Amino acid sequence: MRLNEVVFNDAKPVEGYGPGFFRIGGTVIEGPVITGAMGTQTWGSFDDVAALLALAGEIDILFLGMGAEIAHVPADVRRQLEEAGLGLEVMSSPAASRTYNVLLSEGRRVALAMIPI
Known part of the structure; x- marks a missing residue:
């Protein structure tokens, strides 16, 4: 079996999560978070759509983790994101974390915004 080292470039993978927090690149962040090649920062959830819109043109796909269960994105937020391309x-959020890590390891232009479980 051949093993290949995974290189994440500037983006950091999600290493863990729990009630109210995420561990990304060795740092624990409490509350909603956004991460990708632009770095990792706290996120104001759907009250902070500007942080998501700033990713337009920089990424191919945005994974949105809605917490412990999948839920609908507010219609006005979805519309703004789609209009921005x-x-x-x-x-x-657990599924979004795993999917983000896989695509990140493939060198894809992805970002992740998550609400804690």
Whole structure:
């Protein structure tokens, strides 16, 4: 069996999560978070759509983790993201974390915004 080292470039993978927090690149962040090649920062959830819109043109897809369960994105937020040309995939935060890590390891232009479980 051949093993290849995974290189993440500037983006950091999600290493863990729990009630109210995420561990990304060795740092624990409490509350909603956004991460990708632009770095990792706290996120104001759907009250901070500007942080998501700033990703337009920088990424191919945005994974949106909705917490423990999948939920609908508010219609006005979805409309704004689609109008900005952002590809959006909505899922639970655990599933979004795993999917983001896989695509990140492939060198894809992805970002992740999550609400804690």
